[in-house]
Amino acid sequence: MEELKFDSRGGVTTAELYTPRGVSSEDKLPAIMILPGGGCTYRVTSGIAQELARRGFVVLNVNINGAGNSENPPIDDMGLEPGVFYSTRGAKDALEYLRTLKYVDQTRIGLAGHSMGGLRTGGAASADASYYTLNDLLINKLTDEFGVELDFNEISQDADSLAEKYLSEDQMVFYENLKVEEEEYFNERVKAWFALGSNPSVTAKTVTIGGYEVIREPQINIGFTIGLYDETNRTKTFSFPEGVETTYEGVTLCLAPVFQTGNEPVDPNMWYEVTPGYNTDEMPQSKVVGCADDLSVTDSELKQAIDNRSARVLFLTSESHSRNFFSIASAENTVHFFVDALEYNGGELASAESNPIPYTNTIFMLRIICNFIAMLLMFAMLLILAVGLTYETKFAGCMLTASEPINSKKNVGFWIVSAITIVVGVWAVKYIGGSDLGFENKLISASKFLPFGGAPLTSASWIIWVNGAGLFTLIIYSCINKKMSLKEQITYLGINIKFSKIMKSLLLSFIMIVCGYASLLIIKTAFNQHYRLWMSAFDVMSMARLCAWFRYSLLALPLFFVNACLVNIGKMKDMREGTNIVLCTLINVAGVLIAAIINYGYMYATNLGPITTFFCTQWSLLLMIPVTTIISRLLFNRTHSVWLGAFTNAMLIAWLWVSVSDTSIYTGASVVARYLGF
Known part of the structure; x- marks a missing residue:
């Protein structure tokens, strides 16, 4: 695998290119282009790309315009205004780049995408397919x-x-x-299109044949894998018919126009063949070819359907939207589809020299586990570095004299603040998520100054609500309870220290983050890997992303300063420190955890739609809230001030935010936009 850059109408597009060892221009290999969903980078689809590459496919895993380190070009490849949400955002240009590779078999090219990536590859497929x-x-x-x-x-x-x-x-x-x-x-033309957690953006239309208008399907093999507990099923992905309640009924009926089953639902895990109609108003028809688990493309009827570019298949999984790219089942379904649709698996399927790998044989989770362990070790390294550097004379001033905790288990105020924090945390999930993917109830909207919407701004909004409620309650209680005054709390938290000491804490935090980034560059150079677990990731930043990191750090700083105050005022003189850290961590994350349990418990129990769609972008909170809570407390224990933890967490979370997102607005293609991000 290699990372590459290519021009896309005046903007740079970044991608991962997977090729078999020893490939040459004499080879003719099937190729697949993959796009991640909105608000994501190609890192989330690397696992699927890896599994396809293991089976000998050439795979181009692409960052759309504005995602990762890809730039926004001055002209959109769909002919729309730059940055239009539903445009192909560089998918067509990436497809044309894939076609320039000499070792790619031009007759066996497939497209795949998750969520918005499915819509964008579907748009590219529609524009390309006959x-x-x-x-x-x-x-x-x-x-x-x-x-x-x-x-x-x-x-x-x-x-x-x-x-x-x-x-x-x-x-x-x-x-x-x-x-x-x-x-x-x-x-x-593109031979196959596969959508993960995405709607049918490739549909029939009227064409003229011999001077007569008829309805035709795109001449392309189509597959879907849809999670029954996908939060988007009732929102942007599908519009369920009236009277339909369960997601199973809704999805299988909504896909009927693609499978041409009329008013009948689509049977999952079955291959269909669509045949054209020839009356002016006659829709194409379809028939079931057989079960996907039992058939192989070597079966004559399925092979004929695939050769005619008229095959269809639907896989259903018991998973949520963001789980699609963190799922063995979805990876298996993707491999299963392309092995049949492009007739390849470690060689030509009909060849005795092929070395096929069963679609159920996947290893990408091992890499993900290693990436996660590496990320945890990076966090540990930052803490060890902080301890080591505070022994140095230059940073010794960051350390204050230890004071006895002023809180205790008997303090009613602590439990009141904790309860309100949890309740507001649950409420904020529902309020921000609402019932749509627009997240209209964010407190902060995307702008050229803060171009990454989705996860960064919904996370920030949630933290504002939770910390704001906790801080307000704490202040009110402190005004009432004279035993633990605000002045006493400010002194205990080390807030009112000299400006020079605050600046030293800022410098120390910056050095820690630089060292964390340097460690990423090392594993990137040595192993071409990064720090990630599912929706939480830390990646290499371009100059534009680096400038955005600075701006998002400014956004995150007051949030994590307040959070550091709330976390560390909870330190108790009559509770073991380890127990107290666990307690404060649970309180911090309880709101989002309880909301997740309620939301998905309801979905799994009823097979109905979700209570909120917030979790499409907010799974990272379940990891990063505990991590930042622990970092805040451990650094406070070392320095007896909240400043070092607040600075470190702000920079760390800003790094995560700019690593996992794409631009929600068009930032422009000027020199300023490319290098400063706005």
């Missing part, structure tokens, strides 16, 4: 090039037979040359 069958194309050549007039019944007949009937001998020679051109064009 809506005409090969016979339709040849019929149009007869009418357009040779002036043959056909009646309506003849447009469904074999074009070669009609050519022999109506053309002269000299015309037949020209027709055969045109046929070769049309066959090459038809065969080099």
Whole structure:
């Protein structure tokens, strides 16, 4: 695997390219392009790319325009205004780049995408695929090039037979040359499209054949894997028919137009073949070919459907939206589809020299586990570094004299603040998430100054609500309870220290983050890996991302300063420190954890839609809230001031935010936009 950059209409697109060892320009290998969903980078789909690459596919895993270190070009490749949410955002350009690779078999190219990536690859597939069958194309050549007039019944007949009937001998020679051109064009269209957690953006439309209008499906093999507990099923992905309640009924009915099953639901795990209709208002028809688990593309009927680019299959999984790219089942389904649709698995399927790997054989989770362990070790390294550097004279001033905790288990105020923090945490999940993916109830909206929406701004909004409620309650209680005054708390937390000591804490935090970033560069250079677990990740930043990191650090600093105060005022003189850290961590994360349990417990118990869609972007809170809580307390125990923990967590979370997101608005393609991010 190598990381590469290529031009996309004046902007740089970044991608991962997976190729088999020893590949040369003499090879002709099937290729697949993958796009992540909105608000994500290609890192989330690396596992799927890895599994496809293990089976010998060339895989291009792409950051769309504005995602990761990809730039926003001045012109969108869909002909829309730059940065339009539903545009292909560079998918068409990436497809054309894939076609330039000499070792790619131009007749076996597939596209895949998760969520918005599915919509964008679907848009690219629709723009690229022929809506005409090969016979339709040849019929149009007869009418357009040779002036043959056909009646309506003849447009469904074999074009070669009609050519022999109506053309002269000299015309037949020209027709055969045109046929070769049309066959090459038809065969080099995208052959397969697979959508993970995405809706049917590739649908039938009206075309003209022989002068008559008919309805045609795109000539492309199509597959879906949909989670039954996908939060988006009732929002952006599918619009359920009236009276339909369960997600199973809704998804299988909403996909009926793609599978041409009329008013009947689609049967999961079954291969379908769609056949064209020839009346003006006649929709294409379909039939079941057989069970996906029992059939192979070596089966003549399935092979014919795939060769005709008319095969369809739906896989259903018991998972949520963001789980799709962190799922063995979804990876297996993706591999299963492309092995059949592109007829390849460690070699040509019909070849005795092939070395196929079963689609159930996956190893990408091992890499993910190693990435997570590396991330935890990076956190530990930062804490060890802080301890070591505070022994140095330059940073010794960051350490204050230890004071006895002023809180205790008997302090009613602590439990009141904790209870309100938890309740507001649960409420904020529902309030911000609402029932749609728009997250209209964010306190902060994306702008050119803060271009990354989704996870960063919904997370920040949640933290504002929770910390704000906790701080307000603490202040009110402190004004009432004279035994633990605000002045006493401020002194205990080491807030009112000299400005020079605050600046030393800031410098020490910056050095810690720089060392963490340096460790990432080392594992990136040595192993081409990064720090990640699911929705939490730390990646290499371009200059634009680095500038955005600074701005998001400014946003995060007051949030984590307040959080550090709340976490460390909870330190108790009559409770063991280890127990107290666990307690404060649980209180901090309880709101989002309880909301998750309620939301998904309800979905699993009822098979109905979610209470909130907040978790599409907020799973990272379940990891990062405990991590930042522990970092805040351990650094406070070392320095007896909240400043070092607040600075460190702000920079750390800002690094995470700019690593996992794409731009929610068009930031422009100027030099300022490219290097400063706005």
